[in-house]
Amino acid sequence: MKSLAELEAIRQKTLSRINLRKEDESEAVRVVVGMATCGIAAGARPVMLGFMDEISKRGLNHVTVSQTGCIGMCRLEPMVDVYLPGQEKVTYVHVTPEKVSRIVAEHIVNGRPVEEYTIGATEDK
């Protein structure tokens, strides 16, 4: 395995921040990616890694990325749910790594969902 010394440096850096976050649970944002067989086949893995990458680059420590199974709308995969505190869940469909940075910038950072990527916009067509 690659040098665990490098890992120790990263650990030191994250420590102070983790303590900070514990005090602010109410600010937590959740991103949930559909990762069942249908989601994976449609491209959910690069989407999930795209969110991790964007969150890491922007230092958004209050955001967690997790996964869920198939919710029965396989034709709309990859699907991503974004939960902002005090707001209703927003479901994005046909998400690609290219769409991820816009969702992070406009929705997670600035609080305005990207309407054109949501399930509502797709299903109305």
Added chain:
Amino acid sequence: MRDLSLHILDLAQNSVRAEATVVSLSVLAGEDGMLTILIEDDGCGMSEELLARVQSPFSTTRTTRKVGLGIPMMAENCRLAGGDLSIRSTLGKGTCLTATMNTASIDCLPLGDLAGTVTALVSANPDKPDFTLCCRSPKGEMQFDTREIRLALQGVPLNEPEIIAWMLESLQEEIQPIFGGVIL
């Protein structure tokens, strides 16, 4: 599925759902061009009755619908490429899935982004289970174990963005010389 790493990502989640504490992934390439993929877990295992029908696409443990395509799709891809897929399982002890294929076959899927698969599994399941990865080919060998990382991190969660980024990069660096070729 476009590549083998996506199949591994899909099927490893069966092990997660089986409440495994350790999921061991191995990708072994022999001198003769045969590729063997092992997905082993110490989860709840399957009854003989379930094991007998688990390769059918109309078999699933889900209650919401009647199809489960993960295993049958990988089995199909193995058989197309001159290999096979078999599963051994003991109720209460765990399950071991073995997939083989001949890399010389035109129908053999590329390996794909194995580092991305392991990173996605760890970041989606930061607390439990632990994951290990073993890659071996005539060009070399590597071992990866989240238990070692967990120990080094002393309580810092595995899914901290910087740690995930480190994991992805170090896995890519170590896997590339062993299997080389096209990643995506």
